[in-house]
Amino acid sequence: MGERPGSYEVSEGSVSADTHTAAREFAVPLEVELGEEHNLARLAWRRAEQDPDHVSFEVFDQTWQPITATEHRDGVAAAAKGLIASGVEPGDRVAIMAGTSYAWIQLDCAVWAAGGATVPIYPSSSASQVEWIVRDSGALLDVEGLGDTAAAYAHLDEIAALARTAYAELVHDTPGFVDYFKASTPVAEIGDLNIGSRPASRKPTEQISDLRAIPWVMSWSLSRVMLPGWYGTGTALEQWVGEDAERLATLRDYYARWPFFQTVMSNLAQVMAKSDLGIAERYSRLVDDEALRERVFGKIVDEHARTVRMFAAVTGHDDLLWDNAALKRSVFNRFPYLEPLNHLQIELLRRYRAGDEDPQVRRGILLTMNGLATALRNSG
Incomplete structure (x- = not known):
């Protein structure tokens, strides 16, 4: 200075x-003095030299499969040779878009072993974010497996537009939807929770657009519909594919080779797996207008079935959580404890709305909200 x-x-x-x-x-x-040839990948070689049979990783494929230090080193070396053969040189930056997995770890080590540097990209990143990260970092190699992703992102934009239309048709264009939402979910009671300083709605109106995101998502989560996380996707996929077998094959190819699309479908499945339309039907009975109840809940049931069907058609799996056994165990181990809370909440809501002023009724509603939100982990 x-x-x-x-x-x-x-x-x-x-x-x-x-x-x-x-x-x-x-x-x-x-x-520590380091030679110019040393980097983080050296750890794989050192471990294999010190303890060849040490179990460095375990990968779940039906059952847990051990990966020894030697197997890990050999896998890293093979991947590094492939990168070098593809043109990676010392100092190059290699972008990886993938979810957290052993394959990611192995490829990350391989990039270092080849003399490169990894540029991680989250699969949830938008197309513009991915473009900026790749351009700014100077990444040279696309390891997504798709090559040029412009067409793929264009296809997803088309599907997203169809999904928004289907979603808006239910939420904004279905007569009586607001009345159904207010009666069949605990949205009015959520305002009594001590979860923030702001009211549930931005303005004292009856419009969905004025409702804040947290009470909107939380209401559908507590009533076990989970609607914001999936509604419209089944219609969008079905309409985009139509009767065109090639389009369905395109989506299956994306699912097989594109981590971004795999993550989109995995997130969809994770939310749907936490829905329970049997319990949601019980919440729908809080709506006094039978015709309104059948009209709105009927649409939800139809779209849910359509979305599950299209998920299976695209992924080839009927099991929504087929690719995440740990989450599957966690989710379904919690469900037996959730159902009593849901049924208790429904009865307490009915009493509270009928004019029961017992403080324990109100407290019970808030406690069931707390328990369900904690267990579902998708409460907004």
Whole structure:
């Protein structure tokens, strides 16, 4: 820094500051001398040399399969050779878009072994975010498996537009939907929870658009519909595919090779697996207007079945959680404890809305909300 009144400088240690700005810079000598050929991938080789049969990882494929240090090193070496054969050179940056998995770890180590640097991209990133990350980082190699993803993202944009239309048709264009929503979910009672300083709605109106996101999502979660997480997807996939076998084959190919689409479908399945239309039907009975109840809940039931059917058609799996055995066990181990809470909440809501002023009724509603939201983990 230039010398002037009110400034000082410490060259080693190191602090530099003045009356307007402050900057800290620290330098610590290396504890270990590293050769130019060393990087993080060296750990795989070192472990294999020290303890070849050590189980470094376990991967679930029907059952848990051990991966020894030697097997891990050999897999990393094979992947690194493939990267080098594809043109990766020391100093290159390689973008990886994939969910957390052993394959990700192995490829990450392989990039280092080839002399490159990994640029991780979350599968949930938008197309514009992916484009910015790849461009800004200077990543040279696409390891998504799709090559040019422009057509794939264009297809998903088309499907998303169809889904929005189906969603809006239910939420904004179905007569009486707001009345159904208010009666069949605990949205009115959620405002009594101590979860924030803001009211459930932005304005004192009856419009869904004025409702804040948290009470909207939480209401459908507590009533076990989980509607915001899946409604419209089945219609969108069905309409986009139509009778065209090639389009269905395209989506199946995306699911097989594209981590982004795999994650989209996995997130969809995870939310749907937590829905329970049997319990949701009990909540629907809180709606006094039978015709309204049948009209709205009927649409929800039809779309749910359609979405499950299209998920199976695209993925080839009837089991929504086929690819996540740990989550499957966790979800279904919790369900026996959730059902009594749902039935208790329905009865308490009925009493509270009928004018029961017992403080324990109101407290019971809030406690069941707390328990269900904690267990479902998709409460908004």
